[in-house]
Amino acid sequence: MQKIPYQNKLYAFIVLVFLVLPTFLKAQHDGAHPKATWIWYPGDYEIWLSNQMQAKRTERGAFFPPLWRYYSPYPLVTFRKKLSLKQDDVVQIHTEGQAKIQLDGKLYYGDPLNLVIPAGEHTLTIKVYNQQKTPSLYVQGNQVHSDGTWEVTYEDKEWIDASGRTSGESGTKWDRVGYWNFNNKQELPSEFQLETKPKKAIQIMPYKKGYLVDFGEETFGFIKLHSLKGSGNLNVYYGESEEEARSEEFCETLDRLKFDGTQPDEFLIDQSRAFRYVNVQPESGITLDSVSMLYEYLPLEYKGAFSSSDELLNEIWNISAYTMHLTSREFFIDGIKRDRWIWSGDAYQSYLMNYYLFNDNPSVKRTTYALRGKEPVNSHINTIMDYSFYWFMGIYDYYLFSGDVDFIKQIYPRMESLMEFCLQRVNENGMMEGLPGDWVFIDWADGLTKEGELSFEQILFARSLETMAICAAINKDDEASNRYRSLAEDLKQKILTQFWSEQQKAFIHNRIDGELTNEVTRYTNMFAVFFNYVSKEKESQILQHVLLNDQVKQITTPYMRFYELEALCALGEQEYVLDEIRDYWGGMLALGATSFWEKYDPTEKGVEQLAMYGRPFGKSLCHAWGASPIYLFGRYYLGVQPTDPGFATYEIKPNLGGLRWIKGKVPTPKGSISVYADRKQIKIRGISGDGKLRFKSRNKPSGVEGIKFLGDHTYEVAIQSSKEYMINYRAF
Amino acid sequence: MQKIPYQNKLYAFIVLVFLVLPTFLKAQHDGAHPKATWIWYPGDYEIWLSNQMQAKRTERGAFFPPLWRYYSPYPLVTFRKKLSLKQDDVVQIHTEGQAKIQLDGKLYYGDPLNLVIPAGEHTLTIKVYNQQKTPSLYVQGNQVHSDGTWEVTYEDKEWIDASGRTSGESGTKWDRVGYWNFNNKQELPSEFQLETKPKKAIQIMPYKKGYLVDFGEETFGFIKLHSLKGSGNLNVYYGESEEEARSEEFCETLDRLKFDGTQPDEFLIDQSRAFRYVNVQPESGITLDSVSMLYEYLPLEYKGAFSSSDELLNEIWNISAYTMHLTSREFFIDGIKRDRWIWSGDAYQSYLMNYYLFNDNPSVKRTTYALRGKEPVNSHINTIMDYSFYWFMGIYDYYLFSGDVDFIKQIYPRMESLMEFCLQRVNENGMMEGLPGDWVFIDWADGLTKEGELSFEQILFARSLETMAICAAINKDDEASNRYRSLAEDLKQKILTQFWSEQQKAFIHNRIDGELTNEVTRYTNMFAVFFNYVSKEKESQILQHVLLNDQVKQITTPYMRFYELEALCALGEQEYVLDEIRDYWGGMLALGATSFWEKYDPTEKGVEQLAMYGRPFGKSLCHAWGASPIYLFGRYYLGVQPTDPGFATYEIKPNLGGLRWIKGKVPTPKGSISVYADRKQIKIRGISGDGKLRFKSRNKPSGVEGIKFLGDHTYEVAIQSSKEYMINYRAF
Secondary structure (H helix, E strand, O other): OOOOOOOOHHHHHHHHHHHHHHHHHHHHHHEOOOOOOEEEEHHHHHHHHHHHHOOOEEEEEOOOOOOOOOOOOEEEEEEEEEEEEOOEEEEEEEEEEEEEEEOEEEEEOOOOOEEEOOOEEEEEEEEOOOOOOOOOEEEEOOOOOOOOEEEEEEEOOOOOOOOOOOOOOOOOOEEEEOOOOOOOOOOOOOOOOOOOEEEEOOOOEEEEEEEEEEEEEEEEEEEEEOOEEEEEEEEOOOOOOOOHOOOOOOOOOOEEEEEEOOOOEEEEOOOOEEEEEEEEEOOOOOOOEEEEEEEEEEEOOOOOOOEEHHHHHHHHHHHHHHHHHHOOOEEOOOEEEOOOOOOOOHHHHHHHHHHHHHOOOHHHHHHHHHHHOOOOOOOOOHHHHHHHHHHHHHHHHHHHHHHHHHHHHHHHHHHHHHHHHHHOOOOOOOEEEEOOOOOOOOOOOOOOOOOEEHHHHHHHHHHHHHHHHHHHHHHEEEEEEEEHHHHHHHHHHHHHHHEEEHHHHHHHEEOOOOOOOOOOOOOHHHHHHHHOOOOHHHHHHHHHHHHOOOOOOOOOOHHHHHHHOOOOOOOHHHHHHHHHHHHHHHHHHHHOOOOOOOOOOOOOOHHHHHHHOOOOOOOOOOOOHHOOHHHHHHHHHHOEEEOHHHOOOOEEOOOOOOOEEEEEEEEEOOOEEEEEEEEEEEEEEEOOOOEEEEEOOOOEEEEEOOEEEOOOOOEEEEEOOOEEEEEOOOOO | OOOOOOOOOOHHHHHHHHHHHHHHHHHHHHOOOOOOEEEOOHHHHHHHHHHHHOOOOOOEEOOOOOOOOOOOOOEEEEEEEEEEOOEEEEEEEEOOEEEEEOOOEEEEEOOOOOOOEEEEEEEEEEEEEEOOOOEEEEEEOOOEEEEOOOEEEOOOOEOOOOOOEEEEEEEEEOOEEEEEEOOOOOOOOHOOEEEEEOOOOOEEEEEEEEEEEEEEEEEEEEEEEEEEEEEEEEEEEEEOOOHHHHHOOOOOEEEEEEEEOOOOOOEEEEOOOEEEEEEEEEOOOOOOOEEEEEEOOOOOOOOOOOEEHHHHHHHHHHHHHHHHHEEEEEEEOEEEEOOOOHHHHHHHHHHHHHHHHHHOOHHHHHHHHHHHHHOOOOOOHHHHHHHHHHHHHHHHHHHHHHOOOHHHHHHHHHHHHHHHHHOEEOOOOOOOOOOOOOOOOOOOOOOOOOOOOOOOHHHHHHHHHHHHHHHHHHOOHHHHHHHHHHHHHHHHHHHHHHOEEEEOOEEEOHHHHHHHHOOHHHHHHHHHHOOOOHHHHHHHHHHHHHOOOOOOOOOOOHHHHHHHHHHHHHHHOHHHHHHHHHHHHHHHHHHOOOOOOOOOOOOOOOOHHEEEEOOOOOOOOOOOHHHHHHHHHHHHHOOEEEOOHHHOOOEEEEOOOOOEEEEEEEOOOOOOEEEEEEOEEEEOOOOEEEEEEEEEOOOEEOOOOOEEEEOOEEEEEEOOOOOEEEEEOOOO
């Protein structure tokens, strides 16, 4: 993230964005929703769906819902559209819920599938009530149809003026509706299901009274029992490892089923679960022939790609992509076995990986809405202070990668209220410390201090304030933008001056009662690097004294490895990082991983690797934050990143990291960018817009016009179309 | 309300209430809930039930939900109880929703109907998730059972301290649960239905192709069609009047039914409606024999009573009580035909009538919760400014009549947030004017000015601030109490000095741009009297120049007649008021009313009386605010009122109002007070506590010990037990 122009450059480009992007986005929008789509109050469907999804967690059969506050959809909302019809239209109105239909304020008593709207100017208003599901609307006529241009309110206040006249207008706040991809009247949002397809086991072994079944790799779905006959009990024990599936006493998930003999022969268990192995144990009276599954997934296209001369790295990329796909579901979740919850810190990394793999904006938006919930705010996101900050940072990244100004406008009020919640909790020094009810997380690491003012929390807080400044400007609230910018600047200066130790050449972990401790951890130091908060000189000091210093406590979660390796890449240590990836992710593969884990400590032996949280199989073996190579390879080896929102400008800085060749694709809103590089040649297929290819060469490169020399062996080529650019050079 | 000690006396008694009432309330509580009852987050069930009830409004078959914001229950809540068990207990846990059960923080995997809790100290925690209904809990063991002492939170934040330890305690706000009367595990709150009983028509006349049916009086329920045969359409047109039922084109409610021949012979329409007449019109292919109904009602006991030597007044009381009963349903609603909604101004009067008729505290609490909704506040209650104020005033009255400190504590946070909403909307003069989105109502009256600072809104606002001061003190927040008291005092002084016109000897209606207008209306003047805000001298001036002055615009709604007559009673004009009641309510009876109306203008003729809102049958003929004689007779003729919360002290001031005799009962939390008075004798059966009987007599009264002479022909007798007191006297 080193070069993200977080601070000043973006401002200059907001103007550009408002001039250039709207046309593009409108075209994109019209393309995506030429016809009617189901609409709702923004965020409400996402909250409703996430409530259901997150309540699917069980622990050994016991229900285990999230630990944080649940919100709900507004049960009564009003949709509105101002119409200008050239001719009469006959309109069909479908709703999830009971509907009150008004045309120009007059109550309509007729058939909702046959509303005739005469030519001319009209206002169509439809109020929908649904206490159980998200109130939703689908309108289809020849000229009139429900889409993202409709407005909605949850508080359709009738205002009666001094003379007794009623108005539906004054005092009512209207918002743009939310929608996803339910583009058919029969496709009710409340009936959404992920897709499924049948999948067979690779091995079915007789085991005890039943079977031990191996599906060959980590997977997710519904177990199917074949030729199931008789009555009695049958237990299914799931395992991400064979040990777990065999451990009827300690496996994390299980199903205890009772049959009375009337069940269908082919019986599908109604809850989907994560596993590679299942141990199916019928009790007496029950028989079955075989076991298979329905694999359950969100249909997403792998738009990004990466391969190289190193097969191990290619396998790491493939398994990362599969891990990412398994955890990209109704929302971006943490892991598929245990929580199945949306955690903001985890989702933040999923967003970044998504930009380099699926580039699916709706998944980012759904997750962002689900995490935030609604008003009022009375705790941090997931109750974790750092996770509130990642939520803001995720919105900034979304804006940068998508250029979606509409979403920034839509989510901004919720950003404001969460930030006000944070600002009400600062200490007299303007810093945030954990208060009762706050969970200060940072990372799973033994003995990590959470006491006092933590430099890590402040650096995320500063970045969040910068995000607020940018989004306030997009919302044309200059006063708020200036306020947030000034708070961000103040805090950043405090971090740089109050937490930096000239003695240790590093940011110190925390300060207690105004006194710096001696503790140096990697967290703040690595974020300071890729946030571009420190001088080149300090970057070098951090590299030497922290990142490459074995005396500083090692990181053991892929979660923080993500940022550690990112910081090293940002400092040009691509070759070193590849070795780390080979060791760390390669280490998991060597232990038989078919998806990447929640935590990996190479020093642990055998089944120790399966334990966590004091439980023998507590660890998740398929965790989104394990998939970071997707991001690292795309961003720091293929070297593609937007430098202005929506790839209005972007850069490509291929880096071989010592490999013979690398090759891949990075999706953008305007199509994919292809990159190939070996030690003699770079081939780029760009996109329309203002791209810059930058690379180092031992000799003067050739092959295209206008190669610019920037000094220090570095050259630049402007990439302005989607044709292929081929450059001959000599890599360092 | 003249003698309610709103300002100072109450303060002195708060101490008393905290010493005396808890014991009494605890006894009452233990009596009412000796066993388990279903519990939920306070207000959540009420909000859920009211959402459903208020969505039952239809207009000629079209769905017509409320105009204001709907809230929802928290879909995920956690219940908790700290237990101290002398011996092991086996506990059954029933929930509406999925449940996570933890004993002392440990997840329980077993059967929820067989949780064994060992003797000793424990914490039982049960998290319930339900997106569709209110998450509710019923726990039954020998020692453990769910009741009002349980706690609940909607945000069970896990707090992890600096050393990584998890705690379910810190940072989580726990509230006392809500409950009603679901005292059986099978009685699921979500399945609540009002009671029903069959009722026959008094006349079934063949009419057109079907029948015109007369049930003899205003009623409410489900129409039943007997011996219904064939297939085709059948329409039911409902009428509060015969004219309305006959008017297929303009009747307000109707049902259009389609039958395919498979319907049961005895067909019950699934929606309950208000009517006296129904016009049942089968189309060809359909036949039926007869029509009856299921009367639907809330089972409430008439604990209050009133009769007198004037049969017309007795009939007025009876019809008032019936009107009140018809509108006392899941909640106190405005009227049964049209809105079926909970309107705060209407409910405020229902509360007062309830205290003199049913004295049903749960109905007041349900209605108060339903009106207020939850956080955040972003409009006035029902969107009406005055209706926010009545909400506060209703809580004060509830406290005065019930002494229920627990409820005041439970509702206080919602009082605070609504009051902060109000205080954010004052102008620079500290007064509230209508802002966009606010509906300023006052009354249905042609040409009523709503412009500028309205003295009426300020006087309700002042009273609301006084209520806040009292309730803040109950919550031991002295700082807030002082703040509210000082705001109330300031505002009251401004009202008294800035709106009083020495020239007109009256409060002026409004002030525009700091300039008083010349307009005098009754509203502020009558409230100033029974709020006891003005001197005796000004009271007389208001009586003469406003209340008894025909030049001041007449009131035509029973809604404001309520307060007008109350003010007159408070000024001792009981005899005059009886004449008004005979004219106004007697006028409705003379026109055939079987329940009292939303509006009555004696000058209107024939069917004009049925019209309102520009619709020929728009007027409600059964409106709660039409039932005020219940309140007036109990409060100002029987003369019974609490003078301290929960009738810790009370007074009885019988007033014959020119009648030969009056007789009746007023319910209190401690039993009923009976009053009989004629011109020579007063008979009282009081309650335990500190009651004062006051009356005027021409001679020295006798019959009991300790009659105290207070001057001005007035005598006082202390009533301290529930035995009968009989006094001989001579009435004036």
